[in-house]
Amino acid sequence: MTDIETTPLFRKLSAFVSLSEAEVTVLKELRQRRRTFTAGRDLIHQGQSDQDIYLLDSGWVCSYKILPDGLRQIVDFQIPGDFLGLRSALLQTSDHSVEPITDIEVSEVFVADLLGAFARTPRLATAVLWAASRDEAMVVEHLVNIGRRDADVRTAHFLLELGARLALVGLGSKEGFACPLTQYHLGDVLGLSAVHVNRVLRRLREGGMLTVHKGQVTFDNYDRLIAFAEFDPTYLDQERPFLK
Amino acid sequence: MTDIETTPLFRKLSAFVSLSEAEVTVLKELRQRRRTFTAGRDLIHQGQSDQDIYLLDSGWVCSYKILPDGLRQIVDFQIPGDFLGLRSALLQTSDHSVEPITDIEVSEVFVADLLGAFARTPRLATAVLWAASRDEAMVVEHLVNIGRRDADVRTAHFLLELGARLALVGLGSKEGFACPLTQYHLGDVLGLSAVHVNRVLRRLREGGMLTVHKGQVTFDNYDRLIAFAEFDPTYLDQERPFLK
DNA sequence: CGGCTATTTGAATGGCATCAAATTGGGTGG
DNA sequence: CCACCCAATTTGATGCCATTCAAATAGCCG
Numbered sequence: 104m105t106d107i108e109t110t111p112l113f114r115k116l117s118a119f120v121s122l123s124e125a126e127v128t129v130l131k132e133l134r135q136r137r138r139t140f141t142a143g144r145d146l147i148h149q150g151q152s153d154q155d156i157y158l159l160d161s162g163w164v165c166s167y168k169i170l171p172d173g174l175r176q177i178v179d180f181q182i183p184g185d186f187l188g189l190r191s192a193l194l195q196t197s198d199h200s201v202e203p204i205t206d207i208e209v210s211e212v213f214v215a216d217l218l219g220a221f222a223r224t225p226r227l228a229t230a231v232l233w234a235a236s237r238d239e240a241m242v243v244e245h246l247v248n249i250g251r252r253d254a255d256v257r258t259a260h261f262l263l264e265l266g267a268r269l270a271l272v273g274l275g276s277k278e279g280f281a282c283p284l285t286q287y288h289l290g291d292v293l294g295l296s297a298v299h300v301n302r303v304l305r306r307l308r309e310g311g312m313l314t315v316h317k318g319q320v321t322f323d324n325y326d327r328l329i330a331f332a333e334f335d336p337t338y339l340d341q342e343r344p345f346l347k
Numbered sequence: 348m349t350d351i352e353t354t355p356l357f358r359k360l361s362a363f364v365s366l367s368e369a370e371v372t373v374l375k376e377l378r379q380r381r382r383t384f385t386a387g388r389d390l391i392h393q394g395q396s397d398q399d400i401y402l403l404d405s406g407w408v409c410s411y412k413i414l415p416d417g418l419r420q421i422v423d424f425q426i427p428g429d430f431l432g433l434r435s436a437l438l439q440t441s442d443h444s445v446e447p448i449t450d451i452e453v454s455e456v457f458v459a460d461l462l463g464a465f466a467r468t469p470r471l472a473t474a475v476l477w478a479a480s481r482d483e484a485m486v487v488e489h490l491v492n493i494g495r496r497d498a499d500v501r502t503a504h505f506l507l508e509l510g511a512r513l514a515l516v517g518l519g520s521k522e523g524f525a526c527p528l529t530q531y532h533l534g535d536v537l538g539l540s541a542v543h544v545n546r547v548l549r550r551l552r553e554g555g556m557l558t559v560h561k562g563q564v565t566f567d568n569y570d571r572l573i574a575f576a577e578f579d580p581t582y583l584d585q586e587r588p589f590l591k
Numbered sequence: 592c593g594g595c596t597a598t599t600t601g602a603a604t605g606g607c608a609t610c611a612a613a614t615t616g617g618g619t620g621g
Numbered sequence: 622c623c624a625c626c627c628a629a630t631t632t633g634a635t636g637c638c639a640t641t642c643a644a645a646t647a648g649c650c651g
Contacts, residue, residue, distance in 0.1 A: 193476065222473075239482070243486060285628085
């Protein structure tokens with residue numbers, strides 16, 4: 104296993120709380136078996152109970168819900184350093200499914216171990232609560248996006264936000280980012296049909312704002328794009344650890 | 348102050364973890380000044396930083412975001428026992444505003460006290476993490492509702508879910524519940540115009556499913572309604588404490 | 592009773608979905 | 622290396638759901 108201080112989870116939690124030697128050790132011991140999953144095969148099924156928690160080491164996954172009529176809504180994408188199934192474990196039953204978009208590597212974490220770690224190192228519990236709050240803030244922004252913005256602004260805003268998240272872990276910049284999502288994925292996350300996503304992307308491209316092509320999102324004019332999308336670029340910033 | 352064991356927060360956390368005598372004492376000591384706010388005046392402003400946390404004792408509030416063009420999206424309603432501003436405090440700046448819908452009573456909780464309580468009684472931290480997960484699950488369900496259901500089903504589903512939440516704290520039943528929301532509130536929470544909400548409510552009424560009148564939501568035919576709304580009535584159930 | 596807010600209804604517009612079909616491109620096996 | 626296949630992308634045509642604008646009615650409070 105690589106040195107923990109370079110892992111995405113450590114980097115993420117460090118943004119909130121300066122972890123002590125002992126806390127890092129606890130964090131390290133949480134990780135059990137390393138596992139890999141292939142793209143497209145669900146890791147967690149809606150309705151499943153008592154499944155384990157995973158920590159995403161590499162690759163992309165999405166959490167989604169399926170409605171009775173087969174429509175799908177993607178709630179969020181997870182990138183390295185994110186927990187998979189933490190909420191499901193706490194609530195004892197999964198309210199959503201989780202599907203790998205690319206092949207992924209995860210570390211298994213046992214629920215009992217995690218709760219034990221919280222008991223022994225409370226600052227870790229607070230740090231995980233912080234991370235959960237950050238996830239919730241992203242879902243909330245997503246909700247507003249779907250509820251109140253039209254398709255063009257919504258799409259631009261979503262891609263900017265995804266780029267900002269990826270930039271935080273070194274996987275993107277103002278130029279753009281590598282993106283394995285299809286137009287079907289984009290439709291399901293944006294609450295649009297894939298056909299309409301295609302038209303939206305064409306308008307954004309012809310407006311000189313962004314291009315999506317061959318697994319690459321390119322911001323052609325970053326400043327015009329953030330103005331158009333009403334995007335707040337400071338949104339995900341976390342400049343200083345909160346808990347000393 | 349009333350006996351803590353009858354407070355909504357205690358009832359809620361007890362659904363997840365059996366609290367010890369010592370933990371109850373800590374919970375009791377968290378509550379500082381009791382304050383009241385009048386309907387319509389924001390308690391927390393979008394963009395504000397370093398504000399305190401409140402615990403809602405009575406009344407209804409909503410959390411919302413305002414877009415640059417003035418459109419509003421209500422993210423969630425809070426009812427007694429819910430924290431206000433917990434996420435904002437952890438993230439150090441508020442990504443949303445909070446407005447009382449009715450006159451409300453809150454207890455002030457200092458951030459430092461709460462973090463201190465987590466350090467001394469880790470089970471409390473886990474319980475609050477559980478409560479936060481439950482809140483996130485509700486936001487996720489709301490997201491799916493807006494993203495993928497048409498206006499009629501969306502509205503029916505939302506009112507059923509609100510009724511279920513209220514039933515958990517003794518404020519509603521299969522018959523219906525008292526509801527201070529206007530059609531503007533419903534529009535802003537459902538991502539619809541108030542005018543269209545009116546038409547939707549008429550269709551639901553004429554379909555014999557539910558009636559909204561004079562601050563009262565009445566489920567005229569509960570079974571037909573849950574079938575129509577694709578509502579899972581077990582959704583918020585929490586039958587047994589998870590942490591012994 | 593007057594004034595305000597919330598509700599209700601109508602008519603016209605438009606954004607997005609749906610259905611259908613053509614085209615592109617990557618991957619695979621012969 | 623080419624032929625083929627399948628998935629993803631692209632474009633057109635049509636219809637509907639929800640918005641917007643407008644105005645009337647109902648209900649509540651001072």
